[in-house]
Amino acid sequence: xxxxxxxxxxxxxxxxxxxxxxxxxxxxxxxxxxxxxxxxxxxxxxxxxxxxxxxxxxxxxxxxxxxxxxxxxxxxxxxxxxxxxxxxxxxxxxxxxxxxxxxxxxxxxxxxxxxxxxxxxxxxxxxxxxxxxxxxxxxxxxxxxxxxxxxxxxxxxxxxxxxxxxxxxxxxxxxxxxxxxxxxxxxxxxxxxxxxxxxxxxxxxxxxxxxxxxxxxxxxxxxxxxxxxxxxxxxxxxxxxxxxxxxxxxxxxxxxxxxxxxxxxxxxxxxxxxxxxxxxxxx
Numbered sequence: 001x002x003x004x005x006x007x008x009x010x011x012x013x014x015x016x017x018x019x020x021x022x023x024x025x026x027x028x029x030x031x032x033x034x035x036x037x038x039x040x041x042x043x044x045x046x047x048x049x050x051x052x053x054x055x056x057x058x059x060x061x062x063x064x065x066x067x068x069x070x071x072x073x074x075x076x077x078x079x080x081x082x083x084x085x086x087x088x089x090x091x092x093x094x095x096x097x098x099x100x101x102x103x104x105x106x107x108x109x110x111x112x113x114x115x116x117x118x119x120x121x122x123x124x125x126x127x128x129x130x131x132x133x134x135x136x137x138x139x140x141x142x143x144x145x146x147x148x149x150x151x152x153x154x155x156x157x158x159x160x161x162x163x164x165x166x167x168x169x170x171x172x173x174x175x176x177x178x179x180x181x182x183x184x185x186x187x188x189x190x191x192x193x194x195x196x197x198x199x200x201x202x203x204x205x206x207x208x209x210x211x212x213x214x215x216x217x218x219x220x221x222x223x224x225x226x227x228x229x230x231x232x233x234x235x236x237x238x239x240x241x242x243x244x245x246x247x248x249x250x251x252x253x254x255x256x257x258x259x260x261x262x263x264x265x266x267x268x269x270x271x272x273x274x275x276x277x278x279x280x281x282x283x
Contacts, residue, residue: 002132004099007139009050010273013043015096017265018056018151018191019240021105022089023063023082025074026243026251028263031283032089035241035265038281039093044269053096054134056191056238057151058103059086060115069252083115087122099128101151104192133182136270144273145223148185152192153177156237171199174237179230186223187268187275189236194261198278199235223274234278239264241283 017035021027039051060082063070077085083106090097100123106115107130120127131150135143154177158169174197178188203218221232244253244260253261263283269276 002127002129003135004126004128004132005135005137006098007141008052008136008144008270010138010144010271011046012050012052012270013046014147014268014270015039015051015053015265016056016149016189016236016238016268016278017053017241018101018238019058019103019194019242020089021058021061021240021242022086023061023075023077024242024251025076025249026246026253027061028241028243028283031241031263034283035281036092039096044267044279051096052098053093054098054128054147054149054189055090055100056103056149056189057101057116057130058105058191059089059100059119060106062105062109062115063252071250071252073249074246074251079109079112079115083113083118086115086119090119090123090125094123094125097123097125098134099126099132099149101128101132101149101191102130103151131181133185138273143224144270145187145275146182146185147187147189148178148182149188150178150181150190152190152237154193156193156195156197167197170195171197171235175199175230175235178235179233183227184225185233186221186228187234187236189238189266191238191240193237194240194242195237196239196262196264196266196280196282197235197237198266198280200278201232201234203232234268234275236266236268236278238266239280239283
């Protein structure tokens with residue numbers, strides 16, 4: 001794990017995305033271009049220089065003919081070609097990217113080179129390893145809030161029939177996977193699962209003494225505190241740019257019986273030094 005410290009204005013947008021799988025013909029190229037355009041233009045009332053991003057990994061497909069998942073319909077480009085294309089894909093947004101995380105796909109090719117770290121070096125971007133904690137500081141050096149970001153560990157699924165209960169079950173699974181990884185992060189995000197999920201803070205009403213009387217209150221987290229209760233954090237799964245199904249082709253995800261993936265990304269909104277909302281962009 002790496003700790004990354006960055007200085008930020010009090011108001012900024014934080015794009016949370018990943019799993020674009022460069023080198024697979026099922027990659028949503030148009031969706032990626034939409035992300036790049038979003039980051040490089042005014043967004044949510046702020047100019048483009050207030051848009052920042054964390055890439056949650058699996059930047060290349062990294063599957064070759066010796067891999068049991070390989071097929072000649074959906075795979076394109078060798079390991080080196082995919083890696084160089086991943087650099088080109090991020091050239092327009094390299095000044096906006098805080099860190100790029102590792103991923104299980106490129107990591108499996110470590111014998112041939114650390115592709116993700118190479119891409120980071122080429123772009124001049126921080127290599128976030130598999131997981132990192134990012135401290136967002138104001139211009140005085142004071143921490144505004146912390147962010148635990150990781151590529152992720154396992155899928156997030158549910159067999160519950162009811163769609164509302166199924167969705168809520170997956171949100172709870174997301175929280176369970178992340179909540180014990182760091183105690184001082186108000187934002188916790190992961191890729192890997194190819195789902196667009198967010199679990200919002202759930203402050204419970206309580207009472208407190210105010211001078212000579214008692215009043216009710218919904219406690220909000222001190223986002224710079226050394227401990228933030230798990231129910232007062234944001235948990236985010238960042239979606240993907242990898243389609244499960246494609247016209248006239250069959251990929252390994254379809255053969256494995258995976259459900260359609262959720263294409264898109266998330267945007268955390270920071271205003272006056274506080275994380276106030278997370279918006280979901282569906283592609």
